[in-house]
Amino acid sequence: MSAAPPTFDVTLRSARMLTPSVRELTFQRADGEPVTFDAGQWMSFVLPLAEGEARRAYSIASPPDGDTFDIAVTHVDGGPGSTYLHALEPGATLRAIGPQGFFTRPRSDDAPALFIATGTGVTPLRSMVRDALAHGHVKPMIVLVGVREEQDRLYREELEALAAAHPQLRVEYTLSRGKDDWTGRRGYVQTHVPELFRELEPSGAPHAWICGLERMVSAVRNVLRKDMSLPRQQVHSERYD
Numbered sequence: 001m002s003a004a005p006p007t008f009d010v011t012l013r014s015a016r017m018l019t020p021s022v023r024e025l026t027f028q029r030a031d032g033e034p035v036t037f038d039a040g041q042w043m044s045f046v047l048p049l050a051e052g053e054a055r056r057a058y059s060i061a062s063p064p065d066g067d068t069f070d071i072a073v074t075h076v077d078g079g080p081g082s083t084y085l086h087a088l089e090p091g092a093t094l095r096a097i098g099p100q101g102f103f104t105r106p107r108s109d110d111a112p113a114l115f116i117a118t119g120t121g122v123t124p125l126r127s128m129v130r131d132a133l134a135h136g137h138v139k140p141m142i143v144l145v146g147v148r149e150e151q152d153r154l155y156r157e158e159l160e161a162l163a164a165a166h167p168q169l170r171v172e173y174t175l176s177r178g179k180d181d182w183t184g185r186r187g188y189v190q191t192h193v194p195e196l197f198r199e200l201e202p203s204g205a206p207h208a209w210i211c212g213l214e215r216m217v218s219a220v221r222n223v224l225r226k227d228m229s230l231p232r233q234q235v236h237s238e239r240y241d
């Protein structure tokens, strides 16, 4: 049996809004120790809510190797955990349990990769992409993110700057409520998956990394596993609900 993940206090160092509904929070261990984790893992937070203590999981959005770590939280209407985290003031301390999870991309894995997310599902993929680039991965990587509108593309500037600096990386967005002047992709992420996956195949057997709400994750898994008959080892996923 694997050991229970460590529990420690973390202090909120800074926070910023990434989109109108997503807040990024940057934490540091209160005792100054580094937080070690693998790209793709998540942290559980013990939230002292008015109605009682509650635990909520958040993917680590930043790559390993830093003194701090980021999470990005979508504000869910009427959701007690996300509302609490959107109001948390810098300097506040929370109990964290982690890192946890097996949605991880080992540094030794340099297969071509299609990263697929909706909304804040892009956060563990941001960690994986930055970790891969920092460790010299050269095989092609495509990040496909589905959001409602242009303004919801969290980490867009950063991802596009990385793509401009690293020819092996490409970033694609699909909008479900794009305005009339949006000339890019539209609709569900799963409709764009086969084309992008096939583009990667000449570089080796690609792996797909999928993260977001259950409905999208299932739809994408169906496309890859059933329609395209990919083996299970090439399809990795994490669900938020």
Ligand SMILES: Cc1cc2nc3c(=O)[nH]c(=O)nc-3n(C[C@H](O)[C@H](O)[C@H](O)COP(=O)(O)OP(=O)(O)OC[C@H]3O[C@@H](n4cnc5c(N)ncnc54)[C@H](O)[C@@H]3O)c2cc1C
Pocket (backbone or CB within 6 Å): 042, 056, 057, 058, 059, 060, 071, 072, 073, 074, 075, 076, 078, 079, 080, 081, 082, 083, 101, 119, 120, 121, 123, 213, 238, 239, 240, 241
């Ligand atoms: C492994 C794991 C990692 C997660 N990582 C993240 C993350 O990085 N960022 C994040 O915002 N959430 C993440 N979540 C979801 C998070 O744990 C909470 O469920 C979420 O913040 C809602 O909590 P709440 O108390 O505000 O609302 P609740 O009342 O507990 O939930 C209400 C409903 O909100 C919906 N919901 C949950 N997460 C989201 C979301 N991200 N976007 C839109 N709707 C959602 C679900 O349908 C849920 O049933 C993760 C969940 C898991 C299991």
